[in-house]
Amino acid sequence: MPRFSVIVPAYKVQAYLSECLDSVLSQSYPDLELIAVDDCSPDACGAIIDEYAARDARVKPVHLAENQGLGRARNAGLAEAAGDYLVFLDSDDTLTPDALRSVADRLKETGDPDVLVYDYARTYWDGRTVRNQLAAQLTEQGRAPFRLEDRPGLLRVLMVAWNKAYRRDFVRAHGFTFPPGYYEDTPWTFPVLLTAESIATLDRVCVHYRQRRQGSILGTTSRRHFDLFEQYDRVFAFVGQRPELDRWRPELFRRMLDHYAVVFTRRGRLPRGSHGDFLRRARAHYRRYHVPGARVRPRHALLRFGLHRTFRALQLAAAVRRRMLKGAVKLARALRTGALRLHYRIQLRLPLRSDRAVFAAREGRGDPAALEEAFRTHAPHLGTAWIARPGREQAAPPGPRRLTPGTAAYWSALARSRYLVSDGGFEGRLRKRAGQVFVQTQQGTPLAHAGLDLLERPAAARDTDFAELLRGVDQWDYVLSGNRHATLTCERVHPGRYTTLEYGLPRNDVFQRATTQDVARLRASLGVPEGAVAVLYAPAYRDHLRTQRPLLDLERVLRRLGPRFVLLARTHTPVHGARIIDVCGHPDLAALCLASDALLTDYAPVLFDYAGLDRPIVVHAEDWAAYEAARGVYFDLRAFPPGAVAHSEDELIDIFATGHWRGSRSAQLRAAFRERFCPWDDGRAAERVVRRVVLGETEPAPVVPLGDRTPVPAACAWSPPATVPPPSVPLPVTESH
Known part of the structure; x- marks a missing residue:
């Protein structure tokens, strides 16, 4: 059965x-x-x-x-x-x-x-x-x-x-x-x-x-919508045969009237000329099933009395009211927009404030947040502000003053701050002034095509305005880069007069500064059971798919790996299941990397960051051909991977089950990958940027050699093995609201 x-x-x-x-x-x-x-x-x-x-x-x-x-x-x-x-x-x-x-x-x-x-x-x-x-x-x-x-x-x-x-x-x-x-x-x-x-x-x-x-x-125009009356007759007949259900009559009565009102008012359901008949039938049902003392809404009174013409008159009055209100709101918005534009023009004519810096990030915190902290540490005379976009306030770091887009304070800061730092750009109406310094942090090391290379990839480019993209590039003064590959790629696909600072990625500095106590605290905040092996699953976005869903059966993978493993799922749609912790909305990707013991990804840029942690990485490349055709890639990750590569779900399970995910061969691959893509990630990237951009030092601080770096080890390297019991309640979910 x-x-x-x-x-x-x-x-x-x-x-x-x-x-x-x-x-x-x-x-x-x-x-x-x-x-x-x-x-x-x-x-x-x-x-x-x-x-x-x-x-x-x-x-x-x-x-x-x-x-x-x-x-x-x-x-x-x-x-x-x-x-x-x-x-x-x-x-x-x-x-x-x-x-x-x-x-x-x-x-x-x-x-x-x-x-x-x-x-x-x-x-x-x-x-x-x-x-x-x-x-x-x-x-x-x-x-x-x-x-x-x-x-x-x-x-x-x-x-x-x-x-x-x-x-x-x-x-x-x-x-x-x-x-x-x-x-x-x-x-x-x-x-x-x-x-x-x-x-x-x-x-x-x-x-x-x-x-x-x-x-x-239900969207078809037909008199068959009158069947609704017969269906509610069946509902009340059922209740009538069971006296113990009489207490539900008031609620059923209200639900019935709501349902009738929806059918009556929804355009395209009742044929022309049938509304009066429908309302008369509704009035008969109102009287038949009315419960004394039942609270009803004002529109239910129209059903009660069958006031078809009154109902239409009220509908017309409501429509006129909505139009007037909409017009008033539109006028108020236009006046507000005009006032803010005037305010911005005035601010542009006032002197720049050399002691002010504004930071913004498209998602989460990333490099701008790491740079903001470094600005306060190494240039304490500067005041910093963070643009906190609606719905993403939790992503704002704790130190800087918060600015809400579209406010007078926001436009004043953009007009008068000397330093502008972002990983994506600011308002399209931004006018960069002489003397302002724009630092573009980018989104990390590129594997997939970006910038002008997307001209040949319509599925990935979607609605990209390339003219607007190049107008933004013309405002950049400095662009951050983590390695030579990122430098050469960016300067070609984002052509401009800017200076590339190949100093490393500030967001990865924390990997060298964090302690085992920090890792334990992060794992506890995410709900990772003590002694578990936490695998961060972070797949890339598929531009060629309308519905984003994991290519892996995550619960099957976990069942095959055994009870010690848990999954931190940073997918593009929420996922649930035993021993799966949904971290889709977590604002700090670096914190998730620190909390995990290994990374499972495919073609996401996080693999370049994670390599700096010197922890195991497993690449799931099952749909490489489709991804390469739709998005385009700069090199074959399968030929130069940061660890073991799986071409199917079963092969992936074998890699973890046999221990190959953290074996000597995987460590050798990761070492070669780190040498190529993490030459500067020694924990001082943000300091180098501040010393160059703000303090004017032209020679970057010396780089700690790869062999001398000590990133914080994974939790499973210093905690005893344990079997994670099946949770009796769903594991905690960290979300951004």
């Missing part, structure tokens, strides 16, 4: 069906059956289902003789189900990677409840992904499992069948089935939640809910 029965009804979705089925069959939790129901679809859905059934024994094809609609197609799949839990998935939606494993883990944690509610995100045809706005209702804090009266806010979450897992014995014991018609989820989900003796939640996006540009059933 499988753990999950995933039921997918299909009708006229041939363009999306394969992606849906693949998302189920590729789950890292394989104990499932996939019941694909062909609802007599006139397109190729039936053939696609048969093809999948021929390839995978877990697929059960069901072909209906005539089209019966979504609800009855689900019932047909339900009759074939043999799994412990039922999962419904619409055929144009997809399960997210590792969704079923997360569901299975949560079911086990909560003692196999009747219903598990998980989260979803809307995915739009233009590539946007927006998470459910009521995700807070799915918090896993507090007692679990629970009954609905303990968490009534769950009734506010979208009432659909596909964001829940249902214990099959519970469903069959109560005889739950889907009715015919539109909105068939309504008389399913309300009775299920009201009846369940045990409910649990999973605060994780498990379903991507596709928002199709055209063709959505």
Whole structure:
């Protein structure tokens, strides 16, 4: 008997069906059956289902003789189900990677409840992904499992069948089935939640809910939207047969009125001329199911009295009010922008302040933060300020004064500060003055193509304005570089009159200054269990992929490596799982490097930084050909790697399992890599920059030879081995808010 029965009804979705089925069959939790129901679809859905059934024994094809609609197609799949839990998935939606494993883990944690509610995100045809706005209702804090009266806010979450897992014995014991018609989820989900003796939640996006540009059933103009009245009749009939559920009538009444108001006001649902009839039906239901004393919203009164013309008049008045308000806001913004521009022009005419420096970073802290600290240490007469962008305030270092973009103080600082330091640039309206010094720190050592080389890589260049890029380059006075390769590449792809300071990367100075106590403190703050081997997983961004997801099955890798290993996952989308610590939003990459014992990456620039730590690096180069074709690279990393190279997931597991990841051959490769790419990273790069740019010293400080450097060792080099127990609760997550 499988753990999950995933039921997918299909009708006229041939363009999306394969992606849906693949998302189920590729789950890292394989104990499932996939019941694909062909609802007599006139397109190729039936053939696609048969093809999948021929390839995978877990697929059960069901072909209906005539089209019966979504609800009855689900019932047909339900009759074939043999799994412990039922999962419904619409055929144009997809399960997210590792969704079923997360569901299975949560079911086990909560003692196999009747219903598990998980989260979803809307995915739009233009590539946007927006998470459910009521995700807070799915918090896993507090007692679990629970009954609905303990968490009534769950009734506010979208009432659909596909964001829940249902214990099959519970469903069959109560005889739950889907009715015919539109909105068939309504008389399913309300009775299920009201009846369940045990409910649990999973605060994780498990379903991507596709928002199709055209063709959505609920977005179709039709009188079939009137089916909604019959569906709520079924809900209240269910409650009427169970006196113990009477206490839920006020909440169901409010939810019903909200639902009617949405259908009535949403453009494109009701045919022209049918709104009055819909409102009259709504008024009849208001009177039929009204609960004395139930609190209602003002718009519910319009449904109560069926005031169609009044409703339209109020809608028109609200639209006029919105337009006026929008115009007023637009005027206020224009006035504010004009005032700030005038303020900036005035500031540009005032004398420069030679004792002021402004710092900014695109993401996290990086080189600008390290330089800011060095400015205060070696040039204490300078006052420093940090541009803290909205939503990234946590990334600001603790020392400098904070500036908010778009404020008068911000423009004053840009206009009058002598030193401007950034890894990406400032406002496009910035006018660099005579006497100002612009230090561009770059993003590290380049492996992938950058700058003008992206002209030949449209997938990677995307919307890059190369004219604007070169205007920015013309403002640079100094560019930092960590090695000769970075120097030669930058001067070619960013041609300009600037001076390259090949002094090392300031952000890596901490690797030479940190102590074992610092490493222990960082590991504790991240939730790394004592004695664990922490592997930092930091893959590169794939420009050629619209959806960024790890190429590795991280949980499978950890299971094969054993309980001593944990993973610090710095991926481009959040990941979850046992012994996986999500550090996607952590503002300080250097801190993550220090906290880890090894780096697992592919083509991310962090591998050049990490080499300066002299800790093991493993390169996963499974999709090298695709990455090279889409992005372009400056050398073959497989031919000159910083450590062991894996070309598949199984090979990667073998590298760790056999100890090759930290063997003598890997150490030899890393030594050659450090000699080429880390010649200056001795802990004094930031000091060299300050002495040259601010203090005017032309000769850089001597470099400590590679053999004499003492980067802080990895924790597993000085802590005794230990077996990490499986966590009873999810490991802590460090996020940037």
